[in-house]
Amino acid sequence: MHIIVVFCAVITLTFGDSNFSFSEDEKILDNNVAIKTSPPYLVRGLNFTVDIECKVRKVDLPSMASVFSMVIAHSHLTDHPLYFYVASVDALEGHSHNISHEAEVISGSIDNNGESILHIRFKFPESNLTGKYMCEVFGFDHIGKPVTKYSTVEVLPNDIGLLFDLIKESQSNITTLQELVNKANSCLSEKQSFIETLTHGLVKNDFYSPLLFNEHHYYMRKPTNHFSYSEAQTVCEEFGGYLLELDSHPEYSFIVNYITTMNIDVLIYTGMTDEEKEGVWVNKHSPNMTATIIWGVGEPSGGTLENCLCFKLTPQWSMIDIVCELTRNPLINYDLSFICEVPEAQCRWMP
Numbered sequence: 001m002h003i004i005v006v007f008c009a010v011i012t013l014t015f016g017d018s019n020f021s022f023s024e025d026e027k028i029l030d031n032n033v034a035i036k037t038s039p040p041y042l043v044r045g046l047n048f049t050v051d052i053e054c055k056v057r058k059v060d061l062p063s064m065a066s067v068f069s070m071v072i073a074h075s076h077l078t079d080h081p082l083y084f085y086v087a088s089v090d091a092l093e094g095h096s097h098n099i100s101h102e103a104e105v106i107s108g109s110i111d112n113n114g115e116s117i118l119h120i121r122f123k124f125p126e127s128n129l130t131g132k133y134m135c136e137v138f139g140f141d142h143i144g145k146p147v148t149k150y151s152t153v154e155v156l157p158n159d160i161g162l163l164f165d166l167i168k169e170s171q172s173n174i175t176t177l178q179e180l181v182n183k184a185n186s187c188l189s190e191k192q193s194f195i196e197t198l199t200h201g202l203v204k205n206d207f208y209s210p211l212l213f214n215e216h217h218y219y220m221r222k223p224t225n226h227f228s229y230s231e232a233q234t235v236c237e238e239f240g241g242y243l244l245e246l247d248s249h250p251e252y253s254f255i256v257n258y259i260t261t262m263n264i265d266v267l268i269y270t271g272m273t274d275e276e277k278e279g280v281w282v283n284k285h286s287p288n289m290t291a292t293i294i295w296g297v298g299e300p301s302g303g304t305l306e307n308c309l310c311f312k313l314t315p316q317w318s319m320i321d322i323v324c325e326l327t328r329n330p331l332i333n334y335d336l337s338f339i340c341e342v343p344e345a346q347c348r349w350m351p
Contacts, residue, residue, distance in 0.1 A: 243271030
């Protein structure tokens with residue numbers, strides 16, 4: 001004869017006066033327990049409601065085989081919190097409990113196959129509802145041992161004066177932003193006008209269509225029978241640029257490719273000169289930049305008389321020194337040209 005003895009245990013949640021509060025000492029917070037408040041600030045007389053919501057998915061808590069209960073608690077203190085229970089929900093009874101009766105329980109449910117939630121709301125909240133809120137999730141691990149997870153959030157006080165200050169600051173920021181937008185639009189308009197002036201003025205009458213390289217526009221003068229270094233420099237400066245200055249091999253190669261595609265045989269002046277010191281070639285506009293020069297055979301050849309520098313078709317658009325003012329004649333049977341280098345207009349509107 002076999003005797004079977006069955007022990008039945010009933011678990012009951014009680015909230016006597018001694019169980020209404022607890023401290024936060026040595027509690028390990030878990031980011032997978034999500035608790036949030038809306039709004040995060042409490043302005044007395046302006047907030048109609050404050051919502052506190054705690055959510056957890058069992059799949060995000062691998063150490064917890066099942067969720068048994070969720071509790072939201074509140075502490076007025078944030079540095080050394082002393083919590084008082086506000087509301088709870090458990091799997092045994094299947095519905096939520098309003099413990100403090102200060103809040104309305106919007107929803108509460110335990111779902112071990114999905115998401116468990118506890119959502120409370122304070123209507124017309126007073127300043128005593130600020131502080132720290134904790135969500136406590138209680139359950140069991142895979143061998144039946146109890147497991148508890150925690151997460152906290154703060155509801156901070158805010159006075160109406162500070163709120164108005166924030167509104168004023170926001171309005172000021174909007175005004176500043178609008179000013180920046182207006183400056184940007186103005187800059188873009190000026191830039192567009194600048195481009196149109198060059199395109200419809202210079203290009204239409206005296207210059208070939210420009211090319212862009214490294215944020216610089218290059219405008220080549222159509223062939224003419226006279227060149228003056230000072231006059232050409234003035235023309236380029238009127239449009240925000242200067243006579244071509246070669247200060248890198250990539251730029252030099254770009255210019256050679258540019259003039260090669262023009263399929264013309266002219267002398268093309270640049271902005272480099274050695275008028276201040278014979279044999280020392282510098283860029284007039286940017287004298288501190290190292291000039292890039294690839295001389296033709298036998299060049300430079302003019303001594304102190306030839307203080308300017310230009311491209312010549314043969315051999316292969318190499319460079320020669322030449323006088324700085326020249327008119328086509330039987331001895332110099334070439335048309336003359338020059339290139340203006342114009343930096344792309346920049347918008348300097350940021351504070």
